[in-house]
Amino acid sequence: MGQNRIELVEVGPRDGFQNLKEYISMEDKLHYIDGLIGAGVKHIQITSFVSPKAIPQMKDARELAGHCAAMYPDVDLFSLVPNLYGAKAAWECGLKKTSYVISLSESHNEANINRTREQSLEELGRIREELPDLTILSDIATAFACPFEGIMMLDGLLELMGKIYGLGVREFVLCDTIGMAHPAQVREYVRAAMKEFPDCRFQVHIHDTRNMGIVNTLAAIECGVQGVQSTLGGLGGCPFAPGASGNTSTEDLVYMLNRMGYETGIEFERLLALAKEEHSAIPGAYSGHHINIGAQACGMNV
Amino acid sequence: MGQNRIELVEVGPRDGFQNLKEYISMEDKLHYIDGLIGAGVKHIQITSFVSPKAIPQMKDARELAGHCAAMYPDVDLFSLVPNLYGAKAAWECGLKKTSYVISLSESHNEANINRTREQSLEELGRIREELPDLTILSDIATAFACPFEGIMMLDGLLELMGKIYGLGVREFVLCDTIGMAHPAQVREYVRAAMKEFPDCRFQVHIHDTRNMGIVNTLAAIECGVQGVQSTLGGLGGCPFAPGASGNTSTEDLVYMLNRMGYETGIEFERLLALAKEEHSAIPGAYSGHHINIGAQACGMNV
Numbered sequence: 001m002g003q004n005r006i007e008l009v010e011v012g013p014r015d016g017f018q019n020l021k022e023y024i025s026m027e028d029k030l031h032y033i034d035g036l037i038g039a040g041v042k043h044i045q046i047t048s049f050v051s052p053k054a055i056p057q058m059k060d061a062r063e064l065a066g067h068c069a070a071m072y073p074d075v076d077l078f079s080l081v082p083n084l085y086g087a088k089a090a091w092e093c094g095l096k097k098t099s100y101v102i103s104l105s106e107s108h109n110e111a112n113i114n115r116t117r118e119q120s121l122e123e124l125g126r127i128r129e130e131l132p133d134l135t136i137l138s139d140i141a142t143a144f145a146c147p148f149e150g151i152m153m154l155d156g157l158l159e160l161m162g163k164i165y166g167l168g169v170r171e172f173v174l175c176d177t178i179g180m181a182h183p184a185q186v187r188e189y190v191r192a193a194m195k196e197f198p199d200c201r202f203q204v205h206i207h208d209t210r211n212m213g214i215v216n217t218l219a220a221i222e223c224g225v226q227g228v229q230s231t232l233g234g235l236g237g238c239p240f241a242p243g244a245s246g247n248t249s250t251e252d253l254v255y256m257l258n259r260m261g262y263e264t265g266i267e268f269e270r271l272l273a274l275a276k277e278e279h280s281a282i283p284g285a286y287s288g289h290h291i292n293i294g295a296q297a298c299g300m301n302v
Numbered sequence: 303m304g305q306n307r308i309e310l311v312e313v314g315p316r317d318g319f320q321n322l323k324e325y326i327s328m329e330d331k332l333h334y335i336d337g338l339i340g341a342g343v344k345h346i347q348i349t350s351f352v353s354p355k356a357i358p359q360m361k362d363a364r365e366l367a368g369h370c371a372a373m374y375p376d377v378d379l380f381s382l383v384p385n386l387y388g389a390k391a392a393w394e395c396g397l398k399k400t401s402y403v404i405s406l407s408e409s410h411n412e413a414n415i416n417r418t419r420e421q422s423l424e425e426l427g428r429i430r431e432e433l434p435d436l437t438i439l440s441d442i443a444t445a446f447a448c449p450f451e452g453i454m455m456l457d458g459l460l461e462l463m464g465k466i467y468g469l470g471v472r473e474f475v476l477c478d479t480i481g482m483a484h485p486a487q488v489r490e491y492v493r494a495a496m497k498e499f500p501d502c503r504f505q506v507h508i509h510d511t512r513n514m515g516i517v518n519t520l521a522a523i524e525c526g527v528q529g530v531q532s533t534l535g536g537l538g539g540c541p542f543a544p545g546a547s548g549n550t551s552t553e554d555l556v557y558m559l560n561r562m563g564y565e566t567g568i569e570f571e572r573l574l575a576l577a578k579e580e581h582s583a584i585p586g587a588y589s590g591h592h593i594n595i596g597a598q599a600c601g602m603n604v
Contacts, residue, residue, distance in 0.1 A: 182561040183520065211554040215517040218485065252513040259484040 004262045007227035009203060010036055010250055011045040014080050016235030018048065018057050020282065026060040026067075032278060033068060036232065039270035041250075043076040043227065045099060049086035062093055069094035078137065082113060087127045087134060097135040099173070100124055102164070104157055105146035108177070112141065121163055128167045136169045139205070143174040144181035144189060151180075154189055158196050171201045173229060176216060179209025179237075183219040190223040205229035206248050207237050213248030214256065221257075228253065233275040235282075251275045306564045309529035311505060312338055312552055313347040316382050318537030320350065320359050322584065328362040328369075334580060335370060338534065341572035343552075345378040345529065347401060351388035364395055371396035380439065384415060389429045389436060399437040401475070402426055404466070406459055407448035410479070414443065423465055430469045438471045441507070445476040446483035446491060453482075456491055460498050473503045475531060478518060481511025481539070485521040492525040507531035508550050509539050515550030516558065523559075530555065535577040537584075553577045 013033055017024055033046060046068050052059035061079070068077050078097040081087045090098045102120045103109035109117050128136065140160065145151050161172060174189065186204070194202055204220040205228075206213045217228050230248040237246025251271045257264050315335055319326055335348060348370050354361035363381070370379050380399040383389045392400045404422045405411035411419050430438065442462065447453050463474060476491065488506070496504055506522040507530075508515045519530050532550040539548025553573045559566050 182558050184562045210557050211516060211551065212558055214513060215520055215558065218517055249513065255512050256484050256514055256517070260486045 006221055006225075006257060006262050006264060007043055007203075008041060008250060008254060008257075008264050008266060009043040009045070009227045009229045010041050010232065011205065011229045011247070012036075012231035012233070012235050012250070014045045014048050014058075015229075015247060016231040016233075018055050019236060020057055022282075023057060024282070026064055028281075029060070029064060030067065032232065032274065035274040035277075036271075037072055037075055039274060040264070040266035041075075041271075042265060044078075045080060045229075046077050048080035048082075049089040049098075050080075050082055062089060065090065065093035065095055078135075080139075081127075083123055084126045084130060087131055091131050091134050096133070097137060099137045099139050100127065101139040101141050101175075102160065103141040103146070103177075104152050104160055105142040105149045107148040108142045108146045111148070117160070121167070124164065124169075125167050128169075132168075135171065137171050137173055137203075138164050138169045139173045139175055141175045141177045144176045144185055145178060147178050151185075154192055157189060158192065161193060161197060165197060165200070170199065171203075172197070173203040173205050174220075175205040176207055179207035179212065181206065181216050182212065183215055186216045186219040187223055190220050190225060194224060201226045203227040203229055208234055208246055208248050209237065214252055217248050217253060218256070221262075232271070233279050235278070249275070308523055308527075308559060308564050308566060309345055309505075310343060310552060310556060310559075310566050310568060311345040311347070311529045311531045312343050312534065313507065313531045313549070314338075314533035314535070314537050314552070316347040316350050316360075317531075317549060318533040318535075320357050321538060322359055324584075325359060325361075326584070328366055330583075331362070331366060332369065334534070334576065336373075337576040337579075338573075339374055339377055341576060342566070342568035343377075343573075344567060346380075347382060347531075348379050350382035350384075351391040351400075352382075352384055364391060367392065367395035367397055380437075382441075383429075385425055386428045386432060389433055393433050393436050398435070399439060401439045401441050402429065403441040403443050403477075404462065405443040405448070405479075406454050406462055407444040407451045409450040410444045410448045413450070419462070423469070426466065426471075427469050430471075434470075437473065439473050439475055439505075440466050440471045441475045441477055443477045443479045446478045446487055447480060449480050453487075456494055459491060460494065463495060463499060467499060467502070472501065473505075474499070475505040475507050476522075477507040478509055481509035481514065483508065483518050484514065485517055488518045488521040489525055492522050492527060496526060503528045505529035505531055510536055510548055510550050511539065516554055519550050519555060520558070523564075534573070535581050537580070551577070 013029055036044060047061040047064050048058050049061050050058055077095060079090045079095050080099040081090055087098060102117060103112060106117055109120060142152060143157055202225040204225055206216040221228060230250040230253050232250050234246045234249035254264055254266045254268050254271055258268055315331055338346060349363040349366050350360050351363050352360055379397060381392045381397050382401040383392055389400060404419060405414060408419055411422060444454060445459055504527040506527055508518045532552040532555050534552050536548045536551035556566055556568045556570050556573055560570055
């Protein structure tokens with residue numbers, strides 16, 4: 001990949017929507033997905049295949065996924081699954097890639113998904129065995145820091161990644177789940193991971209709890225990760241911090257990267273308009289995050 | 303200066319307060335200044351000496367400055383002045399350093415302070431002549447971009463700085479007035495300026511209009527600037543963008559820099575508490591900026 005290429009990976013339709021109390025209709029979800037694709041976004045996590053009782057927002061997953069897979073054959077659409085059952089559903093809907101989350105922190109894994117890390121690894125093994133052609137995007141939650149265990153150690157991260165690699169996974173997402181990482185740590189961990197697993201692809205997913213989403217994401221980009229995850233408007237975020245600003249915002253990233261000369265393939269103004277539309281349409285969702293207005297509002301002709 | 307030292311320069315009491323409609327009593331202003339110093343902040347722009355009709359918020363400048371100069375002899379307290387008259391007032395109050403603003407953009411200088419750049423330079427010349435021992439901190443507004451003229455050219459920046467240098471000024475603040483800079487531009491301009499004027503000290507003051515305050519400020523720090531300006535809670539900001547998030551937030555910077563191992567000398571938790579207090583006490587001031595909650599709210603024991 002060239003020095004100035006980066007894949008912007010939009011996870012808003014899953015990570016952003018999943019915690020919203022009010023159900024977003026499938027039509028509305030499709031509207032935003034369509035808008036993202038129209039603005040040039042090429043990688044989208046469109047839904048998750050989970051129990052509708054657990055996460056009612058995602059009850060339309062099958063229909064949504066089937067629809068998108070048919071409508072947008074050239075877009076890299078993927079989902080998130082917690083188990084083999086979800087993975088099979090994703091596969092049946094025509095999705096060829098899915099995220100699967102394991103926390104680096106044992107306590108966080110158990111608190112978050114009620115399973116030990118060992119159980120999570122076993123389930124991943126079953127998915128790999130039954131669906132060998134389904135590409136796994138391995139989300140390592142709390143890769144940098146954990147609300148219970150504090151700063152996570154690098155050797156533990158590499159060790160866990162080694163086990164996942166052993167199951168045939170070749171793509172990792174290092175997640176700053178509570179937004180506590182800082183650029184020096186991001187650089188250290190990303191470089192070490194990329195060096196240890198040179199045949200793997202890497203992304204980061206940085207939460208913005210301490211307003212460091214942009215700076216940490218850029219740190220990772222400059223270390224050579226292939227992709228970065230974010231959400232339109234920064235929707236979503238740290239589950240342990242009510243009112244905290246959420247995810248890194250896709251439009252902020254696109255603004256910066258386009259201005260820096262990166263080829264994102266995304267039209268900033270179209271994306272910003274969509275972000276503002278979403279911001280108005282989903283009241284209460286943005287309690288912590290403020291969508292920064294773009295260059296036009298400052299009257300700048302750039 | 304060591305590799306991990308950086309001066310955090312708090313400009314909230316001037317840049318943050320000046321545009322507030324509601325008058326903040328001198329006692330309240332002193333309360334925040336005292337709180338900042340208690341948290342370890344060593345460099346504070348405490349007021350500006352301007353016409354009380356133009357900026358009523360700063361009508362208590364003389365009394366405030368006199369009080370602070372007496373109370374905090376070991377703190378680097380400074381002001382902002384628009385002209386010789388203000389500079390004399392600052393000097394009489396015991397302040398030994400003041401900011402003086404010239405915009406790189408001719409149109410912005412005229413729109414902002416109703417003067418040509420040449421007139422601004424002449425006034426600076428008069429200040430230097432009459433008050434040779436008053437240290438001038440030369441704020442270059444729109445150093446990176448201008449709401450009227452767009453991206454500003456580097457050679458123009460160096461040329462203007464050369465004229466100011468010729469008047470005996472040895473300390474510059476490169477200001478991203480509308481928050482439109484990006485890290486690659488910051489690095490390029492800061493490096494070039496530091497190379498062209500190796501006997502000068504440098505700061506940056508980055509507005510957060512596009513959520514890039516932190517990333518641009520870190521870019522400048524890593525290029526070797528001696529200081530960075532910010533405001534508690536990010537109060538203040540782009541005058542052309544109502545509702546835009548404002549200044550780079552001091553507590554966000556301190557969080558990041560302390561975590562990265564820089565010696566800021568500032569206690570993050572005390573600063574955050576003061577930021578939250580200010581946020582609650584000044585309703586309406588924070589329309590654009592969200593104070594991110596700190597590590598404690600996420601239950602992290604770091």
